[in-house]
Amino acid sequence: MTERSLRGKVAVVGVGETAYYKHGKSPDPEFVLALKAILAAAGDAGIDPRQIDGFASYSNDRNDPSRLAAALGLPELRFSNMQWGGGGGGGSGAMGNAAAAVATGMADCVVVFRALAQGQFQRFGAAAPGGVATGEAALNAPYGVMSPAQRYAMRAMRFLHENRIGDGAQRAIALASYHHAQLNPRAVMHGKPLTAAQYDASRWIVEPWRLFDCCMENDGAAALILMPAERALDLKQKPAYILGAAQGSEYRNAARGHNAPLYATSSFTTVAPRLYAMAGVGPKDVDVLQSYENFTGGVLMSLVEHGFFKAGEADEFLVKENLLAPSGKLPLNTSGGNLAECYMHGLELQIEAVRQLRGTSTAQVEDPEVSMVISGPMVTPVSSMIFGSRETL
């Protein structure tokens, strides 16, 4: 381990979340959701919330750390940070930023949070009527390219074409998520199983994606508390140690008008090697994986770019049985994820990764030591991270 690494220096000591509501249905304002998730995480850790001295979020979260600190009566705010970029690509980025602050002594107890109340604000997947479009939007919106699904379907379509991947690969990802959600009482889609026939019969949102290839939109909030590894042992929960975190994207990924030179990508080709290098583990060591699903095609590409299989093997690897806990080759999205548990912009995936290491998932993998999260494929920047049990240190 080199000095310039997060490996083993920081641990997740508490996780918290509110109830998850269908979009627009939260009875609480967004700020209240954020407060409730943060207090739940402090309670889970067994710490006084007034120990919190830093905040990290992403995706243009609207809940200002200074206001949160004032509302919570924190004695001192030492760190506040927002990861650039809209969308779920910042989930692991925010975790990494918080961990960096803790590892370097800028703060002692940082909470990573995300809160969403779309009734109070607006949905991601719908556009406002009329209006004008300028800049890059002018190259997209007049052609009917406005929603995230419409923005990214062409990346996945090109990838599927280049690698001659069939319909079953994306379907397997959706089926695994729904399978795991049936075991998870918190999941919005708990009690709503999905069959292959139902998937195939579902309406197109934008080809190559059907309804069940697309994430839900939910209201709620989630939070995780990060503290120095040496202090984590004295707390209530089994710590989940951060082995590595990486963020970024490839050469000219954000070139306007869909001109990224490497177009058929989920943006992880340079991030994934850096992640593994810091964590000191490889894809074969990963016992359980949470991979952000804005759309199943993004998961498919993320798995390839993180080295779980080669693109040409997608049809063979991506069958439902391989993706199920407890004993599949690569248990994937074991809480139901964005597709079927809830959409907390991927922060629920971080919580699930921690739960797996604690042994408290509703779709528990047997004694996992390495638990990984991939955040927000196809956007830029993207990010991913790896947690390890004490045995991995």
Place this chain on the structure above:
Amino acid sequence: MTGATYLNPGLPVPVAENDGLDKPYWDAARRGVLMVQRCGACGAWQWGPEWICHKCLSFDMRWTEVKGRGRIYSWERPWHPVHPALKDQGPYIVVLVELPEAGGVRMLGNLLGDPRQDVRIGAEVEAVFEPHDDAKPPYTLVQWRYV
């Protein structure tokens, strides 16, 4: 509107950026001319519009007329209407077209014709100018059809 448009009227109207970066493109499209950027220093083609050349970092970006001929690089077929103007649209096709004669830059547009037709990656397409004369402000979209 003058003539038929591929998508229903009422979608956001494209206007040049306040800083004028992409104004030459939109002005040229009104005249039925397709223009993209090319670097005056190193000759690199560039799209979408940017103030600086990504290859040599020169600010000498120029507007160059190109032939509207390309190949379909990728595509999608939206069905779910995310904008009120698209409510009764049904599916439509969006293509990403690569222009080999302009350094392989890619442009987005709709593929004219039957919205349920087969789309073939690699197929040759040509540009069609679709004026929206009654819009405020008026504009012209560059669309694509099979050669």
